[in-house]
Amino acid sequence: MATTAYRELSHGRDAVCDRFYAEFDFRPSMNRFPGIKEPAPSATWSLGRLDxxxxxxxxxxxxxVVQGGLAALAGDGPILALDWQHPCYEVWPNRIGPDTLEPPGRPGWPLSPYPDGDYFIYLADDFRFGTFGHPWELSLCVFGADLLGLxxxxxxxxxxxxxxxRRG
Structure with a gap:
């Protein structure tokens, strides 16, 4: 079994991104919000309080909080970390050390849920839960009943x- 905490999605990247575009009606824009059709259930917060x-x-x-929720739901399996127009990753959260106290050989997460200049998206491999960080609206959408509950x-x-x- 591989012990890597994450690996770049090179061969499957296009298929994952195409599926995300289709299922979430992703509309990249600097001034049209929201950037996706936010699924039910979901909640979207402004990140302005962090200024x-x-x-x-x-x-x-x-x-x-976000990475802890994702890790709890992923268990031993992977989640997807998408960085729009940049490398994307398959991530095994249970193999990642805490950001500030990583033991040697245990890397941190490849992306933050905070959209630092680009769209950052975390997804379950079946897309049932995740987050969508919008860099120009400066918002974070969290979706999926299980992730919201956590x-x-x-x-x-x-x-x-x-x-x-969006409830439902």
Missing amino acids: DDPGYVRLDRLVE IEADLHDLLGEPIRQ
């Missing part, structure tokens, strides 16, 4: 009320 975050305490907590309360505490919600 005034000396020491990046809230940002670090956001990353910890992290919604923490995100509410960190970021306030969602700017959009």
Whole structure:
């Protein structure tokens, strides 16, 4: 069994991205929001509260909460980490060390859930849960009942009320 924490999606990247475009009606735009058809259930938060975050305490907590929820749901399996127009990855969260306390040989996550200048997307390999970070709206959409159930309360505490919600 491979012990790598993540690997680049080179051969399957186009198929995964094409499926994401189709299933989420992805519409890259600097001024048309939201960038996807947000699935039900989902909640989308503004990341504006993180602008005034000396020491990046809230940002670090956001990353910890989202990555912890993804890891809990992935179990021993992989999730997908998509960086629009850049390399994308298959990630095994259970093989990743904490960002600040990595033991030797255990890398951190290849992407942050925070959309730092580009769309950052995390997806279950079957697309049933994940996150969509929009860099120009500066928002984070979290979707899937299981993922919302794990992290919604923490995100509410960190970021306030969602700017959009879809229940169902």
